Amino acid sequence: MLKNDYLPFDQLPRAETLPFEPYPLRSLFCDSLGKLSIWLVILCAGIGAFAFRPAPMQSVGSLWFWLVPLALANIGWPLLSWHYRRYALRQHDVLLQEGVLFRTLRAQALVRVQHVQLHQGPLQRLFGLATLVLCTAGKDAADCKLRHLPLARAEDLRNHILRMALQPAAGTVPAEVATGAA
Amino acid sequence: MSDPALPDAPAADPQWQRLPLRAIGPLTWPVLRAHWRWIAFGTASGGWQLKNAMPAESGAWALPLLFVLLVGIITFLRWRNLRFYMSAQALHIRRGGLSRQETVLEFARVQGLQVHQGVILRLFRLFDVALETSGSETDAAHLPAASAEILDRLRQHLRRDARHASSHPAAHSLAPDTAGLQRELARSGAPETPPGSGNAAAALPATTELHRLDWQDLLRMALTSIQTLVIGPLLLGLLSRGQDHAIRDYLWLPLHGFFMSHLANWNEEYTKLAMGVLGLAGSALLAVGWGMWRYGNYHLQQQLHEWHHQSGLITPYAQTMNPVRTCGVIWSQNLLQGMFGCGWMRIAMVGDSGARRSSEDQLEGVSRAFRVPWLAYRKALRLQQQLFASQPFVLQKGARYQTLAPQYLMRNRLPYLCLPLLLSLAGWLLLYGAEGLGLPAAMGALLWLGLGEWLLRRRFASWRFAVAAHSLRLQRGVFSRSRTLLPWTAVQSVALKQSSLDRFFKVARIELAAPFGKIALPCLPLAEARVLFDYAASQAIVPLARRY
Numbered sequence: 001m002l003k004n005d006y007l008p009f010d011q012l013p014r015a016e017t018l019p020f021e022p023y024p025l026r027s028l029f030c031d032s033l034g035k036l037s038i039w040l041v042i043l044c045a046g047i048g049a050f051a052f053r054p055a056p057m058q059s060v061g062s063l064w065f066w067l068v069p070l071a072l073a074n075i076g077w078p079l080l081s082w083h084y085r086r087y088a089l090r091q092h093d094v095l096l097q098e099g100v101l102f103r104t105l106r107a108q109a110l111v112r113v114q115h116v117q118l119h120q121g122p123l124q125r126l127f128g129l130a131t132l133v134l135c136t137a138g139k140d141a142a143d144c145k146l147r148h149l150p151l152a153r154a155e156d157l158r159n160h161i162l163r164m165a166l167q168p169a170a171g172t173v174p175a176e177v178a179t180g181a182a
Numbered sequence: 183m184s185d186p187a188l189p190d191a192p193a194a195d196p197q198w199q200r201l202p203l204r205a206i207g208p209l210t211w212p213v214l215r216a217h218w219r220w221i222a223f224g225t226a227s228g229g230w231q232l233k234n235a236m237p238a239e240s241g242a243w244a245l246p247l248l249f250v251l252l253v254g255i256i257t258f259l260r261w262r263n264l265r266f267y268m269s270a271q272a273l274h275i276r277r278g279g280l281s282r283q284e285t286v287l288e289f290a291r292v293q294g295l296q297v298h299q300g301v302i303l304r305l306f307r308l309f310d311v312a313l314e315t316s317g318s319e320t321d322a323a324h325l326p327a328a329s330a331e332i333l334d335r336l337r338q339h340l341r342r343d344a345r346h347a348s349s350h351p352a353a354h355s356l357a358p359d360t361a362g363l364q365r366e367l368a369r370s371g372a373p374e375t376p377p378g379s380g381n382a383a384a385a386l387p388a389t390t391e392l393h394r395l396d397w398q399d400l401l402r403m404a405l406t407s408i409q410t411l412v413i414g415p416l417l418l419g420l421l422s423r424g425q426d427h428a429i430r431d432y433l434w435l436p437l438h439g440f441f442m443s444h445l446a447n448w449n450e451e452y453t454k455l456a457m458g459v460l461g462l463a464g465s466a467l468l469a470v471g472w473g474m475w476r477y478g479n480y481h482l483q484q485q486l487h488e489w490h491h492q493s494g495l496i497t498p499y500a501q502t503m504n505p506v507r508t509c510g511v512i513w514s515q516n517l518l519q520g521m522f523g524c525g526w527m528r529i530a531m532v533g534d535s536g537a538r539r540s541s542e543d544q545l546e547g548v549s550r551a552f553r554v555p556w557l558a559y560r561k562a563l564r565l566q567q568q569l570f571a572s573q574p575f576v577l578q579k580g581a582r583y584q585t586l587a588p589q590y591l592m593r594n595r596l597p598y599l600c601l602p603l604l605l606s607l608a609g610w611l612l613l614y615g616a617e618g619l620g621l622p623a624a625m626g627a628l629l630w631l632g633l634g635e636w637l638l639r640r641r642f643a644s645w646r647f648a649v650a651a652h653s654l655r656l657q658r659g660v661f662s663r664s665r666t667l668l669p670w671t672a673v674q675s676v677a678l679k680q681s682s683l684d685r686f687f688k689v690a691r692i693e694l695a696a697p698f699g700k701i702a703l704p705c706l707p708l709a710e711a712r713v714l715f716d717y718a719a720s721q722a723i724v725p726l727a728r729r730y
Contacts, residue, residue, distance in 0.1 A: 014716060092723035103685075106677040107719035114291050114315045115323070118284040125282070136674035137315075138695035144675060162272065162286060 020086030020097055026127045027085075027148030031078035034123050039071045087146055089157070092164065094134065096144060108144040110164040112136050118154055130154040134161065198265040198276065204306050205327035206261045211302065212326055213257045221256070225249045266325065268335060273313070275325075287323050289339050291315050297333065309333050392489070392565060393482040395556055399524075400480075403556045404473030405466060406518035477555055484568065491554065503552045505569045507531045509672035509697045513562045514664035525663075527554040527562045529569065530698030559665070566667065573652075576669045581650035583657070589687040590642050590705040597683065599634040603627055647703055649714065652721075654694070656701065670721035672696050678715045680708075694718060 077100075086097040096106045117133040124130055132154045134144040149157070201209075214221065229245045263279040272288045294314035303310060311333055313323035325332065395403070478495035492500040508529055515525030529552040554565070570576045607627075610619065637660065646657040656666040677693040684690055690711035692703040706714065 014712075093719055095719075099679075101682050103680045104677055105679075105715065106675060107715065107722070108675040109673075109719070109722040111723055112674045115285060115287040117286075118282075120282040120284075122280050135315075136695065137697040138674040138700070158286065162288065165288070165291075 018088045018090070018095060020088045020095070023082060023085050023087070023148055024129070024150055025082075027129055028078050028082040030123050030127045030129055030148055031082070032075050034121075035075045035078070037123075039075065042067075042071075085147075089160075094144065094146075094157075094161070096146065106144060108134055108136070110161055113161055113165040116158045116161055118158060120151070124148065132157060198267045198274075200265050201261060201325065201327050201332075202308070202329045203261075205308055205329075206257055208302050208306050208308055208327045209261055210253060210257050213260055214253060217256060221249065221252050224252050228252075264326075268339060273323075273336070273339075275323075285323070287313060287315065292323075292340055295336065295340060303327065311336065388485075390484040391481065392484055392568070393480075393554060393557065393561070395477060395480040395493075399556050400473045400477055401470060402522050402524070403477065403519075404469040406516070406522065407469055407473070480555065482554055489552070489569075491552070501552060503529070503531055505529075506572065508569055509669065510701075511566055511569065511667045512664055513557070513559060513666075514659070514662060516662045520663065524556050524558050525562070527557050527565065528552070528698075529554070530696070573669070575652045576667075578650055578652060581648040581655070583646040583648045583655075586642060586645050586703075586705045587687075587689045587707045587710075589689050589707075590645075591638055593683055593687045593689060593705060594638055595635075598638070599631055603630060645704075649717070654701070654718075656703075666701065668694065668696060668701055670718065671724060673718060673722040676715055676718040676722060678711055692718070 081098070081100050084098060084100055084103065088095045088097075092111065093107050093109045096104070096108070098104055113134045114137055115135050117135065119131040119133065120129070121131075127148075128151050129148045130151045132146040132149055134146075136143060146154070146157070225245060225248050228248045259279055263277055263282075265276045267274045271290070272286050275285045275287070277283050292313045292315055296312040296314060298310040298312075299308075300310070306327070308327040308329060311325045311328045313336075315323060328336075475494065475496055476499075477493045479498075480491070480493035482489065482491040484490075487506070488502050488504055490500065490502045492498060508531060510530040512528045512530070513525055514528070519525050531552060554562075557565070567577060610623075640660045641658075644658055644660050644663065648655040652670055654666075654668045654670065656664075656668070658664060674695045674697065677695070679691045679693060680689075684705075688708045689705045690708050692706060692711055692714055694701045703711075703714070
């Protein structure tokens with residue numbers, strides 16, 4: 001029977017008291033290396049253009065000078081953002097914390113996950129990392145992405161999430177939500 | 183104790199299989215469509231290199247050969263790197279060589295199976311198979327050139343899963359509640375007629391008319407449509423100012439000549455005014471014509487558990503939906519519609535994103551929300567009650583409407599009022615110096631600040647939200663007002679966001695992802711935002727089957 005008990009706010013599980021797990025340190029190197037490779041391509045393109053077309057490139061030489069600090073900031077940014085990236089797994093949802101200037105705390109209910117994707121780019125394969133994407137029925141921006149998880153952890157998490165996502169299909173309802181959350 | 187219904191972890195050595203070898207041929211066109219830029223770039227740069235290295239007469243065949251070689255290599259790699267494996271509960275797909283992607287899609291989540299077979303696929307006896315879910319990453323559930331055997335195995339898995347779902351009604355959290363339908367039939371005393379039986383026509387329940395538009399409603403709806411009132415005359419005016427344009431030659435000039443020759447005592451200004459009025463009347467007629475064509479003969483009906491609406495005089499359009507799949511209701515009106523007290527009601531549904539294939543790797547989701555036009559708010563509330571007749575707790579009252587944090591005004595003045603003004607001033611000083619900065623500039627700045635401040639205050643005053651036990655209600659909008667009802671069970675994920683400015687003012691933003699889009703509460707006190715975040719997160723984990 002449907003119950004509609006009063007739910008005091010102070011009895012709700014508090015997201016801010018959770019022990020969030022940091023991402024592995026090699027995720028920082030993976031990010032920085034990816035950005036470095038992109039800037040190297042831009043640098044090579046610039047050098048090549050300068051070598052073949054010296055006159056126009058000399059007029060924008062100062063522009064290249066300003067690109068250097070921009071490149072350094074872009075490559076070094078993962079060091080700062082890694083410090084603020086955390087994740088936590090609860091019994092019925094996954095929480096993500098990320099962002100330096102624009103901080104975000106996101107809760108993704110496991111029962112709302114439609115399917116799960118595991119991405120591994122070439123750099124991620126080098127560092128033994130993977131990105132886990134939890135796809136929901138929301139629009140594209142609503143998908144939950146755990147970037148640069150260790151591969152074994154990502155696979156374990158994927159299997160666990162799939163198991164939890166199908167719990168209603170098994171006819172079982174978590175006991176702790178049967179009492180007050182309905 | 184293991185539950186056989188739970189998804190099995192992939193076997194230690196699963197039997198990954200590839201698409202049949204003959205799929206390489208049909209895969210060529212999707213590869214070309216998806217990667218034509220890279221192929222063109224590769225061909226052009228390779229051709230440029232070859233041009234210097236090879237004799238001139240061989241250039242005629244070098245480029246086409248290079249193109250065919252590139253397409254062939256990419257297609258072969260695409261075929262080679264796409265593998266799949268069907269376990270008891272899920273479909274596992276792996277794709278990609280350099281950047282790998284693995285998707286696990288449970289059969290229980292599949293809401294539909296789309297099978298296409300074009301001419302080329304038919305030649306190779308293959309099928310383009312797409313599994314539809316409610317998820318947004320629809321490219322994951324796509325096998326571009328599957329054989330009949332693969333298709334049969336997929337269908338067997340889905341049929342077996344559907345049989346399991348019908349014996350366990352709570353199995354499909356997003357599927358129509360067929361067991362609930364049976365209960366309703368029994369309760370209403372209607373005979374339980376199996377589909378396809380001979381007595382189906384005799385057992386059809388009566389149809390209830392919910393909403394209908396007459397010609398006066400259509401006229402008001404068309405005339406309050408902003409785009410037709412503004413874009414119509416603007417377009418006519420722009421077209422008529424063209425140099426050698428047909429409209430100017432065959433419409434504007436003859437009319438202008440008629441006015442000038444027959445109304446000789448009119449001067450040029452009156453003529454232009456008459457032309458303007460004529461343009462406005464013309465666009466109004468166009469709007470009315472569009473309204474009649476699109477929404478003429480509109481009626482909304484309810485038949486047992488389905489809502490059905492039909493409209494259109496020349497090209498009828500019909501849509502049917504099951505209210506059980508409602509995941510949100512939005513009623514909105516623009517400024518002109520507000521004069522008549524009417525608006526539009528949009529009923530967002532779960533799992534109604536029809537997937538349409540646009541390239542090999544992408545399936546675009548097409549939202550088919552159920553829109554009810556020209557509705558007064560009170561009537562919209564009555565329709566909402568019927569919509570949620572099976573879930574009356576969603577509409578439970580008692581929650582107080584709250585406003586946003588008082589810091590909203592101060593927090594938004596800096597980025598939206600002061601910063602653009604300062605940037606414009608800085609830009610002007612850089613380009614023109616202090617020249618031109620005088621009384622007009624000061625008046626312009628004051629006007630900007632005054633209007634902006636008024637708009638900010640109106641926005642703040644218009645924002646209201648109420649957190650009920652089973653739903654969230656929102657009211658917002660200055661010129662275009664909207665009222666939203668979002669059941670908590672439709673929330674997919676919750677996010678609490680704070681920019682640097684938000685942290686300074688100790689406020690935060692809550693974003694709730696729903697199947698039809700994102701609902702945001704922009705500026706809440708931080709403590710309140712945290713409580714709401716925790717509450718929404720605890721509500722989002724409740725399975726949909728627990729609605730009843």
